[in-house]
Amino acid sequence: MGRYGKRDFFCLVGIGLAIVVLCSFLTDFILMPLRKGEITMYSNETDEFREMKLNEEALKGIEILIKETNMSRWEVLAILMGSMDFDLSDFSLKKVQKDFQDSKDFYEEWKEEELKILKDSYETIWSDVVYFPIPLSKNKDAATVSYEDSWAGERNYRNVKHLHEGTDIMTSNNERGYFPIISMTDGVVEKIGWLEKGGYRIGIRSPHGGYFYYAHLYQYAQDFKEGDSIKAGQLIGFMGDTGYSKVEGTVGNFDVHLHLGIYLQTEHFEELSVNPYWILRYIENKRLVFEY
DSSP, X not given: OTTSOHHHHHHHHHHHHHHHHHHHHHHHHHHHHHHXXXXXXXXXXXXXXXXXXXXXXXXXXXXXXXXXXXXXXXXXXXXXXXXXXXXXXXXXXXXXXXXXXXXXXXHHHHOHXXXXXXXXXXXXXXXXXXXXSSOEESSTTOOOEEEOOOTTOEEEETTEEEEOOSEEEEESSOOTTOSEEEOSSOEEEEEEEEETTTEEEEEEEOTTSXXXXXXXXXXXXXXXXXXXXXXTXXXXXXXXXXXXXXXXXXXOSSOSEEEEEEEEOOXXXXXXXXXXXXXXXXXXXXXXXXXX
């Protein structure tokens, strides 16, 4: 075999095969995240995560996948959102069902820690929510409420622009003190009292760590103190139009509404707002009935 012996020949063949296998492995390792959707240790701090982009079919499809896979809502959400670049606004169950198991297997094998952080974040936000914050009325002629996806919309206070960190639930009658507000979750009162922008507000920390912020209240249901325990469905106050002033008790700077904010604590942020809109849509029919 000329200058090279059989041993050298087989060594070269072996090295060549090893290179082919290694290249194939690296190609699969590099391209799989691109095909499946990239998630990192800090995906829960991105704008894409915080936007919570879903649609009606996604809400229904998630329930179906929960039953089919025997997984929790937040596990299903983490896999779906991660594999679809955090955008389920064009969700189709038929398309998703084909790839869901592959995405799950991939994340569990290659992105186990990143998936856990993402799953825990969705659990923090979703798992403690029980009721829609505005009960129905026994009076069939009562005024009604409505809301739109206004998270991250532009707001202006004292000629300073800022982004809206919540969802505004508006009234049909614009009457302060008319609508009761209940806690969406169990939890503990973490903040209470007057805020310049938020008016009379109450902030409740839920058992899994989500911070639920109810602002512009007309009045509180009782004399709450920081550290008080709260139950889901408990009356916490009445809808108003307080705020946008340093003077406590100021009303009338905007229409009567409830500003609902939901916040998550992450590695780099003590309070990071997430979009409440689809969480409200999810619990829209889970409403208590009050006399008003």
